[in-house]
Amino acid sequence: MTTEGKNGSGKAFLEAFNGGFAGILHWRQLDALWERLRGDADGAWYVYAVGEPPPAEPASAGQLDRFIAGVDKLLRAEHHHDYCGVVYADRTDAPRLIKIFDPNHLGSSCGSSGTRVFPGWVLSRNPPVDLPAAMPPTRSRRRWWQAIFSG
Numbered sequence: 001m002t003t004e005g006k007n008g009s010g011k012a013f014l015e016a017f018n019g020g021f022a023g024i025l026h027w028r029q030l031d032a033l034w035e036r037l038r039g040d041a042d043g044a045w046y047v048y049a050v051g052e053p054p055p056a057e058p059a060s061a062g063q064l065d066r067f068i069a070g071v072d073k074l075l076r077a078e079h080h081h082d083y084c085g086v087v088y089a090d091r092t093d094a095p096r097l098i099k100i101f102d103p104n105h106l107g108s109s110c111g112s113s114g115t116r117v118f119p120g121w122v123l124s125r126n127p128p129v130d131l132p133a134a135m136p137p138t139r140s141r142r143r144w145w146q147a148i149f150s151g
Helices: 011-017 027-039 061-078 139-150
Strands: 022-024 046-049 087-089 097-100 121-124
Antiparallel strands (some): 022 087, 046 121
């Protein structure tokens, strides 16, 4: 796997991934976001399941629609709250990168625990890179992990 992305550079993806995001708090906001994406399904959205190899090509309109239907069903079935709160978009009016957190693997997605929690899925206009490889744990985390098994 590579951290380079298509065209040899994952810089644009990583900059967008590490940029600012707005939380999609209400289910009706999520419905509106999905409608925006479906209306903008021009074959230029990459659908990336974090932990799997990043896609080399963008999803077709049909693939994007199936992904949206499937992840929406999963979120509503497994996020047992009357609010959404597990989807974040860089811009809600014209998104270019969307992070979708797995309701069963949230950890502390705000980062307050000091451990990075990756989203389960990322929708991006830029070719994605392998996030775990591009953003490995800090050295202190690796030293802690190695110390457990060294003695």
